[in-house]
Amino acid sequence: MKKKRLAAMLLAGLMTLSVIGCGSSGQTQTPDNSSSENSSAENNAATQSENDISGEQTTIQMWYHISPDQAAVLLSMIDEFQTLHPDIKVETQSVAFAEIKKQLSIGVAANQLPDVTLCDTVDNVSFAAMGAAVDITEEVEAWGEIDNYYDAPRSSAVYEDRYYGVPYYSNCLAIMYNKDIFDEMGLAYPTSEWTWDEFKDLVAKTTTPDHYGLTMSLIKSEEGTFNVLPFICQAGANWDSLNSDGAKEALTMINDFYQNGYMSKELISMTQADMCASLFATGKSAMMVAGSWLNTNIQNENPDLNYDVVLFPTNKSATSLIGGGNIMMMKDDHKAAAWELMKFLSSKENSLKYCEDAGYISPRTDAVAESSVWQDDPILSVYTKQLAEAMPRGPHPKWPEISSALQFAYQDVLSGTSSVEDALNKAAAEIEEIK
């Protein structure tokens, strides 16, 4: 206990040392959860047999990192949950999207964790390996609904054959294209069976002084990894085989696009939201590697844009990578109540309702099957198909380090510091060491 306090202090100290002047610390206060600590023992008993101590409430805490618009539905569901379970009180706390992993890490050290939290899919196994996320394998198996989930999101919650979370919402990448540009140039729209050769051809052809052929994030962060890695996977490689021919083929293709001016040089420092706003939404790019959530951005930036979406082109496969969020249990003080909440939020109906509203895809196949949006919407239905062919990033507890090695590889290649061969061999050696 004392050691953990100390560790928290150390981390806080480190943060002050190294982030002086960085104004984005935002909502960093860890909520006070004294009410739940006081009577954890009795409360635990209370949830297991409600009649024993009538009238006493179990208070559980939940953190979420989704934007306020998207959280509205979640919060109304939590209200509904509390009406259904008058003995459980849920306190919610919003954490900035980019901060949730840091906040949870600090929470681990300070022993101030929520009972339940949302997190990014890639981070689920990190928290499992840390021993911070609660093993809920028995609950998940007793629940019997996990088989209804898509493989990729489901496996993002598994660490060493045990479940440490439940997928909450999913998304994946595909290729958006500007129909007007294709029409103007007299080119046929890409179809879902297109190949890498056709893709390369179209990227080159749609590049003119007025617009670029392709836009994808090449920034030195997880967003860049998310955009680059699908091509590596399509060429038959993955993060653990970056020195293979497939990975080299993929990075060579991206580098050619970049050096030939088929992509903006600015992409090296652009996030997905940036590139969507300044390139694709304004008609300055014919195609864009994009997730379904960028739909909302386009609607805000330029609702008149005439665009559509198509599956990734096929090399060895046409795979994509998933993004999204999982729900984890971080404390087992109120395991029954926390699991009750997780089950409630993950039910077919609620998953459908939340994901439709927030512009994501439900990780549940049975929810997707019932949804008119994901089945019939011209854009979202493509993402639904792409999700079935998607795979998770990793999963690996040290994913941030692996991702960082890949980021250096493509940035060194694109900025001309290193050849494709050297950069990938170096990254592969680093990843070998991390493993």
Place this chain on the structure above:
Amino acid sequence: MKKKKGYFFRKKMTFFAFVLPGAIYMTVMIILPILSNIIMSFQDVNLMNFASGDTHFIGLAMYQDIFRDKVMWTSIWNTLWFTLWCLIFQFPIGFAMAMFFSKDFKGSRFLRGINVIAWMIPMVAVSGIFKYMFNSDIGIINRILLDLHIIKTPVEWLAHGNTAMASIIAANVWKGVPFNMILLATALTTVPADVYESASIDGANQIQRFFYITVPLLKPAIISVLTLGFIYTFKVFDLVYVMTGGGPGSSTEMLSTLAYRYSFNEYNFSQGAAVANVLFVLLMLVGVFYIRIVTKEDEEI
């Protein structure tokens, strides 16, 4: 006797009462975090053992580890290179502007005040604006250079190592000049006018007056401006973080951004702490150098 003892006791208490708040503040806010950072750099704290507290002292292994990585040397070199060029530009420009605005012409005070605004704008905002200015597609810098026919095709400033470094240096110089100017201008007001008068009677020209009167009399201020400027520039973080994120590759990676990346992107807390300590030691050397020069100056006076 008794009265005297009470007096000393009271005097002692007064002394403590004055020192204590400062001492507590220093200990809690500065010394403890630095100490814990140093301790952490000798351990192997990362995300995996951070929760369990199962950390070990590993001596200097973390330092060996970071110095074995090429990116560490690149960062040290980048930080020095960046600092050097920032000082080379911002100090003479700041000095020239200070000389200019200390001439008592109409509106000089007002214009000097306006210049300080650049220094007051938050670094994050400056970085964001410069990032757009250096944008190759829509940036104003390329537009101006193209219109003046200085360049034929747009330069991708932030996409290549050297030009990215030049861009962040330019942004930092823009922000650093007013800081140099205001300190030197204030110092200039302390130089008595009659010294110049007697010098010109003795036949000293402008250049001689500058090098034999202005510079020696401003020496303490010049040293302060240069060392403070060095420290301020050396620990740059937000500018690089926003404009290039240390990229492309590691071509603008600084010690501060590297420490941040190790700690908060890769969650190797000890590795980040070790890099931060290297930064700390390097700045400490500059600080000691500064204090020694200042005390020497004081003694001479």
